[in-house]
Amino acid sequence: xxxxIAALVSGIGLGSMYGLIALGFQITYSVSQTVNFAQGSVVMxxxxxxxxxxxxxxxxxxxxxxxxxxxxxxxxxLVEVLLVRPFxxxxxxxxxxxxxxxxxxxxxxxxxTFGNEPRTLASSLxxxxxxxxxxxIYPQQVLIPIxxxxxxxxxxxxxxxxxxxxxxxxxxxxxxxxxLMGINTTAMVSGSFALSAMLAGGAGLLIxxxxxxxxxxxxxxxxxxxxxxxxxxxxxxxxVMLAGFIYGLVEALVTTYFGSSSTYIIVFALLIxxxxxxxxxxxxxxxxxxx
Amino acid sequence: MRTSRFLxxxxxxxxxxxxxxxxxxxxxxxxxxxxxxxxxxxxxxxxSAKSGQAITRGLTIAIDEINANGGVLxxxxxxxxxxxxxxxxxxxxxxxxxxxxxxxxxxxxxxxTPVSFAIVPFANQAKVPFVGPWAAGTGITKNGAEENYIFxxxxxxxxxxxxxxxxxxxxxxxxxxxxxxINNPWGESNEKGLTKALEKRGxxxxxxxxxxxxxxxxxxxxxxxxxxxxxxxxxxxxVAPTAQVIKSLDRMGWDVPLASHxxxxxxxxxxxxxxxxxxxxxxxxxxxxxxxEKGDAMFAKLQAAFPEIETTADVTPATGIANAYDSMLLLxxxxxxAGSTDGPAIRQAMYEIENIEGLIKTYADPFSPDxxxxxxxxxxxxxxxxxxxxxxxx
Numbered sequence: 113x114x115x116x117i118a119a120l121v122s123g124i125g126l127g128s129m130y131g132l133i134a135l136g137f138q139i140t141y142s143v144s145q146t147v148n149f150a151q152g153s154v155v156m157x158x159x160x161x162x163x164x165x166x167x168x169x170x171x172x173x174x175x176x177x178x179x180x181x182x183x184x185x186x187x188x189x190l191v192e193v194l195l196v197r198p199f200x201x202x203x204x205x206x207x208x209x210x211x212x213x214x215x216x217x218x219x220x221x222x223x224x225t226f227g228n229e230p231r232t233l234a235s236s237l238x239x240x241x242x243x244x245x246x247x248x249i250y251p252q253q254v255l256i257p258i259x260x261x262x263x264x265x266x267x268x269x270x271x272x273x274x275x276x277x278x279x280x281x282x283x284x285x286x287x288x289x290x291x292l293m294g295i296n297t298t299a300m301v302s303g304s305f306a307l308s309a310m311l312a313g314g315a316g317l318l319i320x321x322x323x324x325x326x327x328x329x330x331x332x333x334x335x336x337x338x339x340x341x342x343x344x345x346x347x348x349x350x351x352v353m354l355a356g357f358i359y360g361l362v363e364a365l366v367t368t369y370f371g372s373s374s375t376y377i378i379v380f381a382l383l384i385x386x387x388x389x390x391x392x393x394x395x396x397x398x399x400x401x402x403x
Numbered sequence: 404m405r406t407s408r409f410l411x412x413x414x415x416x417x418x419x420x421x422x423x424x425x426x427x428x429x430x431x432x433x434x435x436x437x438x439x440x441x442x443x444x445x446x447x448x449x450x451s452a453k454s455g456q457a458i459t460r461g462l463t464i465a466i467d468e469i470n471a472n473g474g475v476l477x478x479x480x481x482x483x484x485x486x487x488x489x490x491x492x493x494x495x496x497x498x499x500x501x502x503x504x505x506x507x508x509x510x511x512x513x514x515x516t517p518v519s520f521a522i523v524p525f526a527n528q529a530k531v532p533f534v535g536p537w538a539a540g541t542g543i544t545k546n547g548a549e550e551n552y553i554f555x556x557x558x559x560x561x562x563x564x565x566x567x568x569x570x571x572x573x574x575x576x577x578x579x580x581x582x583x584x585i586n587n588p589w590g591e592s593n594e595k596g597l598t599k600a601l602e603k604r605g606x607x608x609x610x611x612x613x614x615x616x617x618x619x620x621x622x623x624x625x626x627x628x629x630x631x632x633x634x635x636x637x638x639x640x641x642v643a644p645t646a647q648v649i650k651s652l653d654r655m656g657w658d659v660p661l662a663s664h665x666x667x668x669x670x671x672x673x674x675x676x677x678x679x680x681x682x683x684x685x686x687x688x689x690x691x692x693x694x695x696e697k698g699d700a701m702f703a704k705l706q707a708a709f710p711e712i713e714t715t716a717d718v719t720p721a722t723g724i725a726n727a728y729d730s731m732l733l734l735x736x737x738x739x740x741a742g743s744t745d746g747p748a749i750r751q752a753m754y755e756i757e758n759i760e761g762l763i764k765t766y767a768d769p770f771s772p773d774x775x776x777x778x779x780x781x782x783x784x785x786x787x788x789x790x791x792x793x794x795x796x797x
Binding site for chain 2: 114119121122126228229230232238241247322324326328364367373
């Protein structure tokens with residue numbers, strides 16, 4: 113019983129992190145059919161900036177956190193303008209490699225400036241644990257699923273109820289028609305990259321107190337989050353969030369009951385099976401290609 | 404191909420011969436040896452850079468001392484460093500370049516075990532002595548070569564595993580330890596060593612669990628070990644991942660005896676792991692202990708050579724400095740004894756040198772063809788962090 117509860121607690125915590133980062137993939141993909149493969153590096157950037165603002169520059173967290181998230185948003189726009197748009201305009205798929213390169217660039221730039229020593233971003237929510245049913249949990253771990261679900265709901269609200277959100281949806285449904293109706297699609301695509309990077313940066317800030325802050329902390333997250341985004345179906349925000357929870361839970365349960373040596377073998381085998389069964393993801397709609 | 408359109412064939416050939424001539428001219432000073440060159444291949448950038456820096460510092464102090472006393476073979480020693488970025492391919496290329504172009508008499512380095520494994524066959528084939536001041540992989544020195552040119556002044560996984568097993572038994576009377584190991588070749592090397600150490604004593608393990616260096620949550624693995632009745636844990640991982648193990652143990656509220664390889668020593672472990680990090684006991688080959696005459700003298704020299712050093716917290720990992728310092732002294736003694744920079748002669752002399760006074764100990768008879776490791780389990784010190792400083796366990 114202890115085993116099961118420990119696995120569930122770990123799984124939900126991990127799953128919400130994956131889901132939150134995967135939402136970033138979903139947003140840009142919906143709007144522009146492109147993704148930022150540097151997403152994992154943006155997770156790292158959020159955490160590193162949070163650390164630098166608070167620990168080195170002595171800022172209050174109420175200023176430091178939003179500022180770090182905004183900087184990540186700026187980086188996201190930069191990725192779109194420099195690494196995606198020039199290729200999309202020429203009908204090239206090279207943005208794929210360009211964003212991967214952007215991530216590697218960012219990792220190494222941070223390594224060079226921030227240093228190679230892992231550091232700690234302290235949070236008052238990881239100083240003590242809540243004990244129940246033979247296992248412990250940091251308040252920070254409870255905060256992450258709450259934040260993740262909150263963000264998913266906020267996005268839903270943004271898309272349905274605000275003018276900007278509806279404009280984004282219009283771009284999603286038919287870019288050309290949206291442009292003809294006077295919606296600035298270029299700005300919308302840029303905005304989606306900024307939003308996506310802000311989510312990743314925010315996730316980095318939430319994860320940092322549970323992990324340590326260093327230049328390659330985001331790589332594995334970026335990879336798993338992409339798997340989650342594909343599993344969720346790329347087109348549905350709630351689907352991606354749900355896929356995050358499923359992935360996290362399966363990962364924790366497999367590790368608990370089969371041992372860590374088999375975690376990746378089993379989890380990715382299941383992922384392949386799931387995608388063979390539903391090629392558009394568990395909650396995705398089949399893409400209609402007009403010829 | 405664009406150049407050929409503008410450069411006639413003759414000019415291109417002339418240009419090529421010019422380039423060849425120039426490179427010969429550049430490599431000429433290497434042949435006209437007025438110094439004895441020693442090559443260093445280590446990670447000087449990336450995650451392991453701090454350890455690479457420690458090695459460089461240890462070597463620098465040793466070389467300064469040797470040169471102040473007249474050098475070797477009447478010539479000063481010159482250190483030629485190359486960064487392998489913890490990449491085996493780059494390490495091998497660097498080693499080859501140092502031997503073939505720079506004409507180094509011997510190589511020191513190979514910080515990461517995989518990098519060392521890449522250099523070992525080349526060093527043996529080129530008959531150039533290679534001294535390892537860091538990488539602990541058992542097979543590096545026990546590589547099966549008929550003429551083995553690989554020596555080491557560092558911990559050896561197999562001996563470390565033996566030492567930490569003995570430590571847990573002697574201090575905590577443990578019967579069923581569990582293993583939590585990083586998922587890479589280093590973790591595997593220790594899985595073998597620990598399994599061997601337990602089998603030797605007829606003990607069983609509560610399980611062997613692996614984790615990734617960026618895993619946030621190790622609770623599932625640890626819960627498995629706990630449920631299987633683990634009464635203690637072996638930990639093998641670098642600083643940050645080891646801290647994740649400690650945090651997960653904290654969350655579980657599981658207070659269990661912990662013995663670790665030297666991973667945590669390479670960084671700010673207690674900053675990452677919190678106060679509970681002090682409970683983790685790990686091995687070191689050397690520590691700066693206040694009041695130790697040799698250590699104090701060494702520390703003063705380090706401060707003089709590197710003004711950025713203020714306290715002993717700035718010279719972590721001390722192990723890297725001491726291993727590198729002693730490696731250089733042993734190598735210099737062997738070159739002097741060999742009377743030449745010829746590889747086979749130096750190798751032979753490595754077996755003949757005796758009573759070399761190093762920082763870790765006095766090496767009575769450091770190497771023999773059966774044992775190319777100068778440091779054994781009896782030289783290990785158990786240490787832990789107390790308020791950010793590494794101090795010996797009392």
